[in-house]
Amino acid sequence: MTSHATQADAACGKSRWQAWRILILLLAGAGLLASPDFVLAQTASKSKSKKSDAPQPAGPRDYSSANFLVHTDLPEAEANDLLKRLETMLTLISKYWGRPNKQTIEMFVVRDLAVWPPNSLDPVGREMIQQKAGITMSTGTVNRQTGKLLAAKARVYAIADRGVPQHEAVHAYCHQMFGHAGPTWYAEGMAEMGHCWRDGESRVHCLPIVVKYLRGSEPKPLLAIVNSRDQTGDSWQNYTWRWALCHLLANNPNYYDRFRPLGLGILADQPDATFERVYGSMSKEIAFEYLFFLQHFDLGYEVTLTAWDWKTKFRHAMPKAPIVCTVEANRGWQASRVIVRKGEEFEVSAEGSWTLSADSPELSPFGVELPNQKPPEKPAPAKKTVTSKRNLKTEALEELPSIIRDESPFKSGQLVGVLFNDYELSEPFAIPADGSFVAPGEGQLFLRCEDAWNRLADNKGKVSLKFKLKTDN
Numbered sequence: 001m002t003s004h005a006t007q008a009d010a011a012c013g014k015s016r017w018q019a020w021r022i023l024i025l026l027l028a029g030a031g032l033l034a035s036p037d038f039v040l041a042q043t044a045s046k047s048k049s050k051k052s053d054a055p056q057p058a059g060p061r062d063y064s065s066a067n068f069l070v071h072t073d074l075p076e077a078e079a080n081d082l083l084k085r086l087e088t089m090l091t092l093i094s095k096y097w098g099r100p101n102k103q104t105i106e107m108f109v110v111r112d113l114a115v116w117p118p119n120s121l122d123p124v125g126r127e128m129i130q131q132k133a134g135i136t137m138s139t140g141t142v143n144r145q146t147g148k149l150l151a152a153k154a155r156v157y158a159i160a161d162r163g164v165p166q167h168e169a170v171h172a173y174c175h176q177m178f179g180h181a182g183p184t185w186y187a188e189g190m191a192e193m194g195h196c197w198r199d200g201e202s203r204v205h206c207l208p209i210v211v212k213y214l215r216g217s218e219p220k221p222l223l224a225i226v227n228s229r230d231q232t233g234d235s236w237q238n239y240t241w242r243w244a245l246c247h248l249l250a251n252n253p254n255y256y257d258r259f260r261p262l263g264l265g266i267l268a269d270q271p272d273a274t275f276e277r278v279y280g281s282m283s284k285e286i287a288f289e290y291l292f293f294l295q296h297f298d299l300g301y302e303v304t305l306t307a308w309d310w311k312t313k314f315r316h317a318m319p320k321a322p323i324v325c326t327v328e329a330n331r332g333w334q335a336s337r338v339i340v341r342k343g344e345e346f347e348v349s350a351e352g353s354w355t356l357s358a359d360s361p362e363l364s365p366f367g368v369e370l371p372n373q374k375p376p377e378k379p380a381p382a383k384k385t386v387t388s389k390r391n392l393k394t395e396a397l398e399e400l401p402s403i404i405r406d407e408s409p410f411k412s413g414q415l416v417g418v419l420f421n422d423y424e425l426s427e428p429f430a431i432p433a434d435g436s437f438v439a440p441g442e443g444q445l446f447l448r449c450e451d452a453w454n455r456l457a458d459n460k461g462k463v464s465l466k467f468k469l470k471t472d473n
């Protein structure tokens with residue numbers, strides 16, 4: 001026995017919300033499902049639609065590739081470019097979910113509604129496009145007894161902005177392959193990730209407006225994102241929180257091993273595939289890293305380099321048994337192994353040096369330029385070797401602009417410390433060059449080489465440190 005189901009994922013202005021309520025009621029009455037929403041990418045549509053000098057075609061034409069059939073009024077070159085981007089994205093997401101796409105994804109991608117003949121678009125799709133947004137509508141049959149998806153066909157209607165078609169294409173793939181796209185936080189977070197993904201890269205590639213919004217907002221509690229039952233009336237701002245959480249969980253080595261199976265469980269409708277079940281035991285750690293990400297990320301930020309070290313054991317230093325650790329220039333906060341009490345005085349020795357980019361001078365652990373020594377051997381100049389498990393790229397990556405100005409009070413290359421205590425961080429402080437350090441508070445001491453948080457990957461070098469508790473004598 002089968003039933004008919006329709007899923008709709010829409011992006012619309014707030015004024016449309018009433019209309020949507022009516023539509024949902026109508027669909028619900030007919031035994032259908034609908035989950036309209038906003039699409040973050042719509043915010044980009046004003047800024048970057050490319051003006052082509054080529055004459056505009058008179059109306060929509062069809063373009064197809066291995067996995068897509070696109071009806072669009074875009075000029076041929078742009079249409080082909082879009083197809084290429086969609087294919088690349090689909091390769092990435094289907095690889096991620098381990099399910100090669102099996103069915104053509106049909107899309108209506110519109111730049112200028114005026115050149116589309118009447119009746120050439122579904123009225124709901126047309127509405128969404130008028131709102132400069134997108135919608136994925138799918139029809140399908142499911143076995144009512146097993147709940148198993150028998151067939152589904154999705155259609156995307158999207159404004160011709162690169163972000164919107166790609167966002168909607170992720171939904172279309174999920175609907176056709178799995179019958180749905182999961183709870184809102186997952187469906188929208190992953191769809192937003194879809195148009196930001198780059199092969200083999202974990203750097204942040206989102207829209208600048210996302211950085212500005214998230215860095216300038218009071219952080220939304222993690223559980224408020226995950227537990228929200230709000231499937232519908234929503235804002236592009238909410239998409240950014242979901243994206244941030246999905247980006248963190250999908251890329252941070254502390255969490256990504258569980259995130260993919262969780263996603264597959266969600267898409268397979270397994271009842272135990274919930275955020276709480278999978279991550280409940282790590283919820284404090286995730287909340288901490290999520291907050292940290294929101295406070296420090298920018299374009300180019302890599303969670304692989306800044307993942308928190310939850311494993312290293314800490315202890316109190318003794319006068320006769322110094323604690324030794326190493327701090328790498330290209331990582332975020334690193335465990336010193338030392339627990340400190342407020343006012344404790346340490347003798348610190350630091351050996352080593354670092355550089356903050358391929359062509360910058362060598363610096364001491366206190367950010368002081370070192371006198372030119374013999375030229376270092378250069379085995380592989382200008383190549384970036386990021387030591388993260390996920391980053392397989394070896395060629396130099398283009399530098400992404402910073403959206404937020406780095407306002408650190410410390411000198412670049414300065415060894416800086418912070419105290420971690422019950423999932424909270426102290427204000428950072430410089431480790432003084434004179435070899436004497438007085439703990440400003442209580443907690444586990446973490447250390448790093450001062451540099452912009454989104455510019456860590458090109459740093460080289462490391463520093464070895466020794467902490468010895470000073471005795472009164």
Ligand SMILES: [Zn+2]
Nearest residue numbers: 009037188191
């Ligand atoms: Zn969506």
